[in-house]
Amino acid sequence: MLNCIDNSGAAIVECVAVMKKRGMRPTASIGDRIIVVVQKQRSFGQEGPGGGSLSIANKVKRGDIRHAVVVRAHKEQQRKDGSYVKFDDNACVLINKSGDPIGTRLTSVVGAELRDKKWSKILSLAPLHV
């Protein structure tokens, strides 16, 4: 279960597969592409529970299967200079099949490892990267 930090309409998603990783239990870290199922939708203020406006605002719905990129990980990750970075939660950003983010804005900090993995579009949307 990961937080989704963009405005695509998903709030909490569940990871069902990690792409381009092999093994008994492949693990994803920052910058890895995963496949997720949307578990909870984000509600937008007052018109949140109302059906019509919600479906327009939300680009994804509960139960959708989407691709995503991990942008924060709770597991500490070593950088090339020997320092470690760790976040308090796991978070991702939904993308489409070609790799462009579905949302247009990110709400919180992302890891700088995205730069090494060529996710510059997500980095440019992010308010802060560490």
Added chain:
Amino acid sequence: MAQALPFRSATCCCRRAVKFAWSLPAQKRSMLSLHAGPVERLDFPPQLPEQYWSQLPKRMRPDQVKREIKIHENPPSEWKTCKEPVKLIDQQQMAILDPTGARARLFDPKNPDGAKAGDIILATFKTGEPFSGVAMSIKWRGPHTSVLLRNQLTRVGTEMDIKVFSPLVQSMEVAQKAAKRPRRARLYFLRKPKHDMGSVQKIVDGYLRQRAILTGGSPGGAKRQQGGVRGGVRGGTRRR
């Protein structure tokens, strides 16, 4: 006819001999017994001609001399020349990484004014943006000394374990000392929501402002740093 008689007598003798042999009680008949007994060792004839030497085993040839076994001396002891090599290399590395010794003094556990767990530390890098946070733990490991900083960025707890003597670290400053000396060396309880200090950005910004006033001469540098520290929002967009 003349030949038959000796033949018969011979077979007769033979039969008798066999009978006699079988009648002997304890004596065992074996081929080995024929050769039993000590074998006398014969010396080689003196002045054996050289063409026969090849038939002898190598060690028995007259020209064979005893092989000399060379006894090597022990190699010189490295331990005697350098008793603590790791310490020596650590010293060399420290001389390279921290020539003035200021950083080492700041992170000296015996220094009362040095950085301690619980302090708010601001680290600036030669590449990338500065990072500030509460020091949760300081690992003293000579040149590998590292400090674990925790901060909340956009309300997400972020921790960074920074190598103090890394050449990429430009400066390390204590923005605020801990109000009370913590009773623990490692403040991992700060991760719990009850004890979390939240964002330390305001404190660091205040410290930078104060420092700019005090130093006076270099507001530009401080300002730039400040801008970088405050957001990364602005810094990031500007870079792009």
